[in-house]
Amino acid sequence: MKSSVLATGFLLSLGLFSACQTQKPALATDTTVAPIVQTPIWQSDAYTLYHDKVVQGKYEARALSSTELVSNYVSPANDQQSPRVEFKFSINGKDNEMAPGLNHLLLAVPRSGGGAIETPPIVFGKRYEDSTPATATTYLAPNTPVKIRLDLRPVLAAFKKDGFYTTFKGDKLYQQDFKHVYVAGGTAPLSWDFDNLTNKPELELKDANGDGIYEVTLTLNQPAAAKTTAQSWKKSIRTTDFPQYNSDYPLADALYNLALEEARRAVEPDSTFRTGKEWAGVWTRDVSYSIILAQASLQPKVAMKSLLRKVSPEGRIVQDTGTGGAYPCSTDRIIWATAAWEIYQATGDEAWLRKVFPIIKLSIVDDVQNAYDPATGLVRGESSFLDWREQTYPRWMQPVDIYQSENLGTNAVHYQANIVLAQMAAKLGQPGLVSQYKRQAEAIKFAINQHLWQADKGYYGQYLYGRTALVLSPKAEALGEALCVLFGIAEGDRAQQVVSKTPTVPFGISCIYPQIPGIPAYHNDAVWPFVQSFWALAAARAGNEASLTESMAAIYRPAALFLTNKENFVARNGDFAGTQINSSNMLWSLSGSLSLVYKVLFGLQYQGDKLVFRPFVPQAFAGQRRLDGFRYRKAVLDVTMEGFGNTIETITLDGEPLPDATISAGLTGRHAVKIKLSSEAPATQPVNRVADRVAPETPTVAFAKGQLTWGKDENADEFLVLKNGALVTTIKTTEYAVPAGSFATYQVVAVDDAGRESFASEPIETGTAVDATHQVQLETVAPKAALPYKGYSGKGFIEITPTTNKSLTIPVTVPEAGLYAVDFRYANGNGPINTNNKCAIRTLRRGSERLGTVVLPQRGVEEWSNWGFSNPILVRLEKGTHPLTLAYEPANQNMNGEVNQAMLDYVRVKRVE
Numbered sequence: 046m047k048s049s050v051l052a053t054g055f056l057l058s059l060g061l062f063s064a065c066q067t068q069k070p071a072l073a074t075d076t077t078v079a080p081i082v083q084t085p086i087w088q089s090d091a092y093t094l095y096h097d098k099v100v101q102g103k104y105e106a107r108a109l110s111s112t113e114l115v116s117n118y119v120s121p122a123n124d125q126q127s128p129r130v131e132f133k134f135s136i137n138g139k140d141n142e143m144a145p146g147l148n149h150l151l152l153a154v155p156r157s158g159g160g161a162i163e164t165p166p167i168v169f170g171k172r173y174e175d176s177t178p179a180t181a182t183t184y185l186a187p188n189t190p191v192k193i194r195l196d197l198r199p200v201l202a203a204f205k206k207d208g209f210y211t212t213f214k215g216d217k218l219y220q221q222d223f224k225h226v227y228v229a230g231g232t233a234p235l236s237w238d239f240d241n242l243t244n245k246p247e248l249e250l251k252d253a254n255g256d257g258i259y260e261v262t263l264t265l266n267q268p269a270a271a272k273t274t275a276q277s278w279k280k281s282i283r284t285t286d287f288p289q290y291n292s293d294y295p296l297a298d299a300l301y302n303l304a305l306e307e308a309r310r311a312v313e314p315d316s317t318f319r320t321g322k323e324w325a326g327v328w329t330r331d332v333s334y335s336i337i338l339a340q341a342s343l344q345p346k347v348a349m350k351s352l353l354r355k356v357s358p359e360g361r362i363v364q365d366t367g368t369g370g371a372y373p374c375s376t377d378r379i380i381w382a383t384a385a386w387e388i389y390q391a392t393g394d395e396a397w398l399r400k401v402f403p404i405i406k407l408s409i410v411d412d413v414q415n416a417y418d419p420a421t422g423l424v425r426g427e428s429s430f431l432d433w434r435e436q437t438y439p440r441w442m443q444p445v446d447i448y449q450s451e452n453l454g455t456n457a458v459h460y461q462a463n464i465v466l467a468q469m470a471a472k473l474g475q476p477g478l479v480s481q482y483k484r485q486a487e488a489i490k491f492a493i494n495q496h497l498w499q500a501d502k503g504y505y506g507q508y509l510y511g512r513t514a515l516v517l518s519p520k521a522e523a524l525g526e527a528l529c530v531l532f533g534i535a536e537g538d539r540a541q542q543v544v545s546k547t548p549t550v551p552f553g554i555s556c557i558y559p560q561i562p563g564i565p566a567y568h569n570d571a572v573w574p575f576v577q578s579f580w581a582l583a584a585a586r587a588g589n590e591a592s593l594t595e596s597m598a599a600i601y602r603p604a605a606l607f608l609t610n611k612e613n614f615v616a617r618n619g620d621f622a623g624t625q626i627n628s629s630n631m632l633w634s635l636s637g638s639l640s641l642v643y644k645v646l647f648g649l650q651y652q653g654d655k656l657v658f659r660p661f662v663p664q665a666f667a668g669q670r671r672l673d674g675f676r677y678r679k680a681v682l683d684v685t686m687e688g689f690g691n692t693i694e695t696i697t698l699d700g701e702p703l704p705d706a707t708i709s710a711g712l713t714g715r716h717a718v719k720i721k722l723s724s725e726a727p728a729t730q731p732v733n734r735v736a737d738r739v740a741p742e743t744p745t746v747a748f749a750k751g752q753l754t755w756g757k758d759e760n761a762d763e764f765l766v767l768k769n770g771a772l773v774t775t776i777k778t779t780e781y782a783v784p785a786g787s788f789a790t791y792q793v794v795a796v797d798d799a800g801r802e803s804f805a806s807e808p809i810e811t812g813t814a815v816d817a818t819h820q821v822q823l824e825t826v827a828p829k830a831a832l833p834y835k836g837y838s839g840k841g842f843i844e845i846t847p848t849t850n851k852s853l854t855i856p857v858t859v860p861e862a863g864l865y866a867v868d869f870r871y872a873n874g875n876g877p878i879n880t881n882n883k884c885a886i887r888t889l890r891r892g893s894e895r896l897g898t899v900v901l902p903q904r905g906v907e908e909w910s911n912w913g914f915s916n917p918i919l920v921r922l923e924k925g926t927h928p929l930t931l932a933y934e935p936a937n938q939n940m941n942g943e944v945n946q947a948m949l950d951y952v953r954v955k956r957v958e
Contacts, residue, residue, distance in 0.1 A: 086294075086665045087598035091551040091619065094598040097295040099605045101619065106605035111291060111298040112280035118606040120273065120622035126185040126266050128153045132230030134169055134195050134250075136223065137905055138242040138877065141212045142170055144745055145440050146563060148230075152177040153189050153265055162189065166196035166258050170213060185232070189265040193228055195250050198257035208835060209910075219835045219910035222874075226250045226259050234263060237565050238625055240434070240879030243906070272622035274629070278608045282306055287343060288675040290642050293668035297641075300604050304638040307610055307630045308343060317351045318344075321612055321628035329355045329365050330377055330430050333384035335632045338578055339639035341387040342649070342676070348388050349397060352381060357942060362408040364940050367432045369444025369902025370876055370884030371940040373415040376426030377455050379408060382462035386469065390651035393678040393710055395472075402469045406478075409462060413485070414936040415886065415898045420919070421451060421509065422492030428508065429454035429524060434879065436568035437522075437557055439743045439804035442510065444878050444902035445916050451515070452508040453497050453525030460489040461532045468653065490534050498539075503546030505529060507557065512808050513866050513917055513957050514770035514790050519802055520740075521547045523554045524576045530583035544587040545730050550737040552619040553599035554580045559740040559801045562760075566615040567625040570737065573613045574600055578637025585645050585661040588691060589730040593645070594663040600638055610634035617737045647672055647684060647720075648691075656708040658718070661691040664726050680712040688722030695721045741795035741803040748809045753781040753791055755806065761795035767805060788812040788957050810955075818955040819859060826855055830948060834872065835910040837950045842872075845887070845933070846946045852932040857954050859922045864958035866917035867929070870950040871901045874909035878902070882940035885947035889918055890930045896920050899931065901947040912950060919957065 463486035829841030
């Protein structure tokens with residue numbers, strides 16, 4: 046395999062050489078003629094971008110013409126793999142064997158006698174470390190068979206004795222919920238994606254003879270499974286009906302044409318968008334971001350049909366399947382609104398506007414009730430598009446904790462949705478609604494700048510998270526940072542600070558920074574080209590030429606080397622094959638590439654009922670360029686431009702000066718626009734280029750005898766101790782004496798010598814109020830369910846559905862006035878924690894006063910004896926008894942529409958202030 050790859054690379058290099066000779070004499074064969082030395086457009090230690098090629102070490106991609114590219118890139122993912130195989134066992138697809146950072150270790154090197162490498166029976170929960178010798182130059186051989194054996198007898202014995210097994214976390218796993226045993230790990234075909242183990246039957250261990258020893262045989266380092274891309278691309282389908290682009294930069298022209306071709310391939314026979322080559326169907330966030338970037342201009346009819354595909358029969362925007370059963374754990378569906386408005390601005394279709402307005406309006410009404418936090422002014426819900434729990438959240442967080450998080454990107458899209466709704470209301474002649482939605486938007490904007498801005502860093506934090514007290518994660522979150530600049534949440538100097546101070550790594554801007562240790566690349570330690578495109582738009586808006594040039598290079602490099610617009614790539618090495626999941630022909634990636642031409646270089650901006658030119662051409666891309674056939678409503682524009690910079694010297698429409706560089710919505714027919722830029726670079730602004738680094742591991746904290754204790758991380762230099770979300774002290778030791786007193790939550794943050802912070806540890810509750818928690822067994826207020834589930838307290842539990850116990854009145858008695866946290870112990874076995882759409886939702890009221898939304902996410906497929914707690918709702922209660930009502934209301938409809946079910950054990954009331 047390796048020799049054939051080398052041969053192919055050599056022949057391709059010859060092809061590149063020949064192509065170079067026919068195009069221009071870049072390399073001379075006559076030694077008397079000096080070779081022409083190209084000036085790089087962009088250069089770093091990682092790669093170099095030229096006008097017609099990309100060079101990354103021994104790899105090169107070149108544009109042979111505007112419709113043909115070649116590349117000799119080969120992923121190093123299967124080359125010289127380490128034989129160190131780290132893995133864990135998993136019951137029911139959960140990370141429930143050992144604490145984070147503790148893994149079994151196998152050295153997959155040949156044994157005497159040959160045959161499969163085999164582990165001894167490894168006792169579940171007891172770490173195994175292989176002592177087989179291996180040198181630093183020992184690599185994992187191709188097609189290495191490995192038999193992994195698990196001794197599950199202690200778990201089975203606990204099932205027989207007690208009916209349940211207690212995991213290292215203290216959770217009870219009941220025998221009736223025991224379904225499957227898997228192995229997870231970091232060497233393919235193993236995966237650390239616990240949530241998706243249930244979709245990988247090849248990773249399931251079986252007990253063939255019933256002796257309690259489970260086994261699976263895997264083949265590691267399979268060359269046949271190596272991820273590859275094409276080595277040449279030549280335009281093969283018609284795209285002449287799309288806007289045509291050409292410039293002095295053959296590589297950029299070819300990548301534009303590649304994106305056009307992939308855009309055409311991204312349309313299904315039913316005229317909706319396909320998300321990616323490996324991703325069938327329409328996904329709300331994917332198609333919405335793609336429409337905003339380019340598809341509203343390029344394929345508006347397909348964009349309309351695709352958005353309407355993501356509307357429920359009741360007329361609400363559909364939240365894609367996701368954490369804990371989708372909505373409201375995830376709430377970024379509202380980006381649909383901005384996409385819908387982009388289509389109207391591009392087409393002027395008022396019938397479309399009238400159709401989408403009530404859909405957005407109804408969806409926001411639900412969000413206000415279920416997700417808007419009156420305490421902070423922010424919106425709850427998972428990070429927009431970053432919907433793979435441990436990839437961007439600490440491992441201790443359950444789906445209900447993720448619902449409570451208040452994320453930068455998600456809040457930015459909610460802000461913009463309210464702005465859009467106000468603009469729609471004005472256009473449709475509903476002035477009373479305009480002020481309402483503007484107020485809601487301004488409240489979110491104020492809250493973002495109040496709670497998420499980090500003045501010491503010059504960019505926003507990732508999210509607020511916690512339980513009864515929220516803390517700010519100081520990580521940068523690339524998409525959210527970009528959207529805050531683009532939507533005007535960050536204004537003036539603050540917008541420039543965000544672009545100049547947010548960290549970028551050598552291959553682009555990673556989704557988050559710093560990275561999370563022990564988590565494979567996907568959202569963590571990865572760059573997504575569509576996010577990079579939004580970052581480019583933000584850089585252009587902020588006037589940061591250096592950042593814009595870097596972003597354009599970071600988008601062109603992977604598309605050229607991989608010869609397709611991939612979904613993502615590894616931040617630390619730029620490789621497409623090292624991420625957990627990837628796809629070619631990715632809709633939002635190709636749309637991002639097109640946006641560089643439309644929205645950056647030519648600066649085509651829709652502003653309500655006009656089209657404005659705000660071009661920005663970095664000096665490295667100076668020259669002449671042309672965009673023919675760009676459609677704006679009933680007009681077709683042919684645009685020529687020369688020079689560089691972001692200041693227009695002259696602009697004409699059909700030879701006449703064009704006031705304010707603005708095209709009227711009433712223009713019809715075909716017209717010529719000519720732009721001359723000033724060729725003056727804007728004021729220099731910095732870029733915060735950093736090495737790709739990880740933060741320390743999140744501490745695992747225990748509390749006993751008045752002491753907090755945790756382990757020492759070798760990367761931690763000191764620890765922050767937080768009380769109720771606020772810093773109490775900074776210490777070097779790994780223990781802290783908790784003062785006696787009333788209720789408090791404590792967390793610990795590890796900090797390394799460069800100031801990079803871990804996530805805060807899982808909140809530990811202390812104080813006298815914890816012991817005085819009041820409970821109401823719910824079988825005392827409604828008939829107990831006749832279902833065979835285990836693990837409940839008291840004498841039983843109750844079932845809630847849209848028709849069963851639709852409304853419950855619960856008498857809650859407290860001994861003194863104060864602020865109380867009210868939550869529910871529940872079970873929801875309607876689906877896994879990572880997908881499906883059956884999150885149960887209810888509203889808690891005191892009389893007519895709405896106290897909050899109770900969210901009861903899925904906890905496992907048919908795991909009805911898996912109990913946990915809902916989100917806590919903070920309520921001020923006077924001394925005495927208070928009748929609280931838990932009810933299913935119209936806004937509580939989930940994305941399933943039919944199944945909205947949970948089992949309730951008791952309500953818990955604890956004083957927190």
